[in-house]
Structures are given as structure tokens and as C-alpha cells.
Amino acid sequence: MTVTVLDRRPAVIDHASASGAAVALRGIGKAFGEHRVLHDIDLDIAGGEFVAIVGRSGCGKSTLLRLIAGLDTPSDGAVTVDDRANGWRDAVRLMFQEPRLLPWMNAAANVEVGLIHAPRHARRGRAAEVLAQVGLADREAARPATLSGGQRQRVALARALASNPRLLALDEPLGALDALTRIEMQELIEGVWRQRRFTAIVVTHDVSEAVRLADRILLLEGGRVAMDVAVDLPRPRRHGNPDAAAIEGWVLDRLLRP
Amino acid sequence: MRRALPWIIPILVLLAWQAAAQLGLLRVQVLPAPSIVAATAWHLLLSGELMANVEISARRALLGFAIGGGIGFVFGMMNGLFALSETLTDSTLQMVRNVPHLALIPLVILWFGIGEEAKVFLVALGVFFPIYVNTQHGVRAVDPHLLEMGRAYGMSEATLFRRVVLPGALPSIFVGLRYGLGIMWLTLIVAETISASSGIGYMAMNAREFMQVDIVVVCILVYAALGKLADSAARLLERTCLAWNPAYAKA
Numbered sequence: 060m061t062v063t064v065l066d067r068r069p070a071v072i073d074h075a076s077a078s079g080a081a082v083a084l085r086g087i088g089k090a091f092g093e094h095r096v097l098h099d100i101d102l103d104i105a106g107g108e109f110v111a112i113v114g115r116s117g118c119g120k121s122t123l124l125r126l127i128a129g130l131d132t133p134s135d136g137a138v139t140v141d142d143r144a145n146g147w148r149d150a151v152r153l154m155f156q157e158p159r160l161l162p163w164m165n166a167a168a169n170v171e172v173g174l175i176h177a178p179r180h181a182r183r184g185r186a187a188e189v190l191a192q193v194g195l196a197d198r199e200a201a202r203p204a205t206l207s208g209g210q211r212q213r214v215a216l217a218r219a220l221a222s223n224p225r226l227l228a229l230d231e232p233l234g235a236l237d238a239l240t241r242i243e244m245q246e247l248i249e250g251v252w253r254q255r256r257f258t259a260i261v262v263t264h265d266v267s268e269a270v271r272l273a274d275r276i277l278l279l280e281g282g283r284v285a286m287d288v289a290v291d292l293p294r295p296r297r298h299g300n301p302d303a304a305a306i307e308g309w310v311l312d313r314l315l316r317p
Numbered sequence: 318m319r320r321a322l323p324w325i326i327p328i329l330v331l332l333a334w335q336a337a338a339q340l341g342l343l344r345v346q347v348l349p350a351p352s353i354v355a356a357t358a359w360h361l362l363l364s365g366e367l368m369a370n371v372e373i374s375a376r377r378a379l380l381g382f383a384i385g386g387g388i389g390f391v392f393g394m395m396n397g398l399f400a401l402s403e404t405l406t407d408s409t410l411q412m413v414r415n416v417p418h419l420a421l422i423p424l425v426i427l428w429f430g431i432g433e434e435a436k437v438f439l440v441a442l443g444v445f446f447p448i449y450v451n452t453q454h455g456v457r458a459v460d461p462h463l464l465e466m467g468r469a470y471g472m473s474e475a476t477l478f479r480r481v482v483l484p485g486a487l488p489s490i491f492v493g494l495r496y497g498l499g500i501m502w503l504t505l506i507v508a509e510t511i512s513a514s515s516g517i518g519y520m521a522m523n524a525r526e527f528m529q530v531d532i533v534v535v536c537i538l539v540y541a542a543l544g545k546l547a548d549s550a551a552r553l554l555e556r557t558c559l560a561w562n563p564a565y566a567k568a
Contacts, residue, residue, distance in 0.1 A: 128469070130465070130469055148471070149471060152470075153466075153469050153470075155462070155466065157462060159462050159463055159465075159466040161463065161480065161481065161484070162561050162562065163484040163485075163487075163561040163562075164480075164561075172466075172467075172470055172472075172480075173470060175470060175471050175472060175476070176471060202561050204561065204562070204563045218470075
């Protein structure tokens with residue numbers, strides 16, 4: 060099988076900055092027993108870039124994200140972050156589809172989980188600061204059970220952002236939210252990313268979400284990168300942009316092609 | 318008014334009992350009237366006999382519970398956390414579990430006589446299993462997603478245990494605790510009734526020898542009160558420790 064990589068990515072990414080980690084994948088493969096999930100993936104992600112990985116379920120997109128986040132090790136090849144093969148896991152933060160908050164701790168203490176490497180005395184203040192940033196300034200003492208689904212995911216985002224990660228990996232983070240909450244969360248994520256300029260990689264099955272958030276969309280098919288699309292649209296992005304709709308249609312066509 | 322509802326039936330039963338005794342329907346040798354039982358209880362309380370025996374029984378119960386529960390907790394944690402430990406010990410423990418611990422009384426009397434060790438040993442053995450099984454189950458039932466999150470966020474194994482595994486296993490541990498408390502009293506009653514020279518159970522058996530039915534009834538009521546007290550304490554602790562859990566939070 061030949062791999063079609065349409066490299067339409069602009070050569071220079073204007074917003075790339077020192078605060079985002081550059082990720083390089085060389086010959087990455089992953090197998091679980093006999094089952095090969097990823098095949099020989101070569102990929103470069105520039106510092107500060109916002110990349111979306113889309114594909115059908117079972118195409119290996121979550122596996123790829125877990126490898127980049129250091130949650131799993133590849134069977135073949137190597138992942139390097141800023142040219143380093145290891146020792147970068149603390150610079151990476153993950154957000155999952157479920158908030159995965161500790162139900163026995165309040166919102167602030169849950170955010171402090173993301174500050175485990177920070178000095179103890181600095182944690183409380185920092186947690187309050189990040190909670191305010193995600194719009195939950197008054198809910199510090201609230202336990203997860205008393206928060207709505209969207210609020211819980213905001214706490215999870217605050218936890219991920221608390222340590223100022225240089226790479227934020229998001230595994231279908233908005234998949235379980237209702238449509239309106241999802242739009243709010245997309246705005247929030249785009250907002251903090253524009254402000255902080257970390258590298259962001261989001262896995263999603265929702266192509267319109269990918270177009271809404273990312274500079275670049277990778278389409279994964281059968282464990283290979285089948286398409287690499289640049290999304291060169293102005294930010295902050297608004298829904299209903301006709302150019303976005305065109306890109307979305309194009310990616311969907313490719314995705315649905317038998 | 319609603320608060321009074323649960324008390325209606327007990328009060329009616331008490332009144333019927335008193336009436337039956339006074340009308341001569343219940344012979345004193347079978348069941349003395351509540352007023353007589355109350356008078357006896359008051360008398361035993363004043364003489365200090367009741368409290369001395371309660372203290373002895375409570376000490377046996379709590380010591381046995383601490384030993385058996387402590388060992389059960391440690392094994393439950395080990396076998397919930399480490400596959401090797403489980404492979405090594407679980408099937409043995411399950412075999413021992415299937416021996417009713419009260420069936421060991423003759424053996425225990427042969428080993429320890431009627432000393433304190435016999436009672437404490439039996440209580441510890443009885444309490445061990447509910448605590449062990451529920452602790453192990455609680456550790457297993459901790460959401461693997463939370464464990465993965467903890468590791469991804471750089472928690473050390475010790476931190477992971479303290480902040481994720483232990484609180485996650487706590488609801489199940491409390492089930493074991495309350496179940497264990499029930500077994501604790503049950504075991505103690507049987508052990509004290511069969512072989513003892515002090516304690517509530519001994520007091521009841523001793524009174525039986527002299528046909529003092531009123532004292533026997535007092536002893537039974539004391540057991541009931543102690544059991545209820547232990548359960549209420551456990552529930553209070555449960556509500557405090559599990560306040561985060563909507564299923565336990567006080568409405």
C-alpha cells in the first residue's frame with residue numbers, strides 16, 4: 060500500500076514559538092501482539108503548532124497520541140520532543156475524553172494534581188489562577204459530583220494547563236459534551252492556545268472540530284497518515300466560515316471514500 | 318411527627334409485653350415484665366457489675382477486631398495491588414475462609430483454655446475475612462482511568478496509593494468494616510457463652526444457672542445496644558470519610 064501524503068503545510072508557521080515543543084516521529088510502528096495498529100509513521104510537528112488527528116474509529120489515532128504523550132512506547136521507531144528521546148514527559152500534559160477528576164478532592168485540589176512537580180507552597184495560588192482562567196473562579200471548593208459535565212472538563216483542562224505544558228495532548232476531549240458546551244470549550248481551548256502558544260495535538264472523530272481548532276489536519280487510515288492538510292484560516296475562528304466548510308467537506312469526502 | 322413513626326411499633330410491643338406479664342399470661346420464669354428487666358438493669362448498673370463486664374467484653378471485641386481487621390486490611394491491600402502476592406496467598410486464605418470459625422471453638426479451648434487469648438483469637442479470625450475480601454475488592458474496583466491519569470501526571474507509586482487507590486477503595490473497605498463489626502459481636506457472644514469467666518456472655522450464662530431470667534434479658538439487650546452503637550459509629554465515620562460520594566453524603 061502506498062502512502063499519500065499531501066504536504067500542503069506552509070513552510071513557515073508564523074506563530075511557532077519557543078514555548079511549544081517540537082515533536083518528531085521517525086519510522087513509528089506499534090503492534091499489540093499480532094495486531095499492528097500503526098505502520099512506519101514519519102511526522103514533524105513544529106513548536107506551537109495546533110494539529111488535529113482525524114480518522115475512523117480503530118484507525119490508530121488514539122494510539123498515536125498516546126505514543127506522542129509518552130503513555131506508551133512504540134514497537135518501532137522513535138519519538139523525540141525537542142530532539143530529545145526521553146526526559147520530556149513532564150513537559151507534556153494530557154486531557155482525556157472523560158474528565159478523570161478524583162471525586163474525593165475539590166476542584167482546586169484536582170488542579171493541584173497537575174502541579175505535582177511544583178513547590179508545595181506555590182500550588183494553591185497557581186490552581187486558583189488557572190481555575191479562574193477556565194471560568195471557574197468561584198468553584199474552587201466544589202467537588203466533581205456537584206459540577207456539570209462541561210465544568211468538570213474545564214477543571215480537567217485547568218489541571219492540564221496548570222504546569223504550563225509545552226505540549227498538550229487532547230484525546231477526544233469534547234466527545235462527551237453537548238453541542239453548545241462543546242462550542243464554548245472549543246473557544247476556550249483556542250483562546251488559551253493563542254495566549255500560551257504551546258504545541259497542541261487533538262485527536263477527534265469530528266472533522267468540523269478539527270477544522271475549527273487546528274492549523275493542520277492529519278487523516279489517519281489503516282495505521283498510516285493518508286492525508287496531511289493545512290488549515291490556513293484566520294483566528295479566532297468563527298463557526299459558519301465558508302472556507303472552513305469547504306475544507307471540512309473535502310476531508311469528509313476523503314474519509315468516507317470506500 | 319414523621320420522626321416518631323419508627324418508634325410506634327417498638328412501643329406497642331413493649332406495652333403488650335408489660336400487659337401480658339401483669340395479667341399473668343407470661344410467667345416470670347419465661348419472660349419477666351419490662352419493668353422488672355429495667356429495675357434489674359438499674360440495679361446491675363449501680364452495683365458496677367454490668368459496666369465491669371461490658372468493659373471486659375468490649376476490650377476483647379476491639380482487640381480482636383484490631384488484630385483481625387489489621388491483618389485482613391494488609392492482606393487485602395497486598396493481594397489487590399500485587400498479582401504475585403495474590404497468587405501466593407489468596408487460594409490458601411479462601412480455603413481457610415470456608416472453615417466456619419466458630420467450629421474451631423473446641424480446638425481453641427484446647428489451645429488457650431478459657432483465657433483471654435481464646436476469645437481474642439476467635440474474634441480476630443472472624444473479622445479477618447470480611448475486611449480482607451472487601452479491601453481486596455475495593456482496590457480492584459478503583460477506576461483504571463484514574464490510575465492512568467495519575468501516572469500520566471507523574472504521581473509516584475506512593476502518591477498514587479495515597480491519593481487514588483486508598484480513597485477509591487474506601488467505600489468497599491467500609492462495607493467490610495460494618496460487616497466485620499457484626500461478626501465481631503456474634504463471635505464474642507458465642508465464645509463468651511461457651512467458655513468464659515467474665516464478660517456479658519458469662520454473666521448471661523451464670524444467671525441462667527440460677528434461673529435469673531431478668532439478668533439474661535438485660536445481657537441480651539446490652540449486646541443489642543453495643544452492636545447498634547458500633548454500627549452507628551461506623552456509619553458516622555463512613556459519612557465523614559465518604560462525604561465526597563453522593564451516595565453517602567447526608568441529604
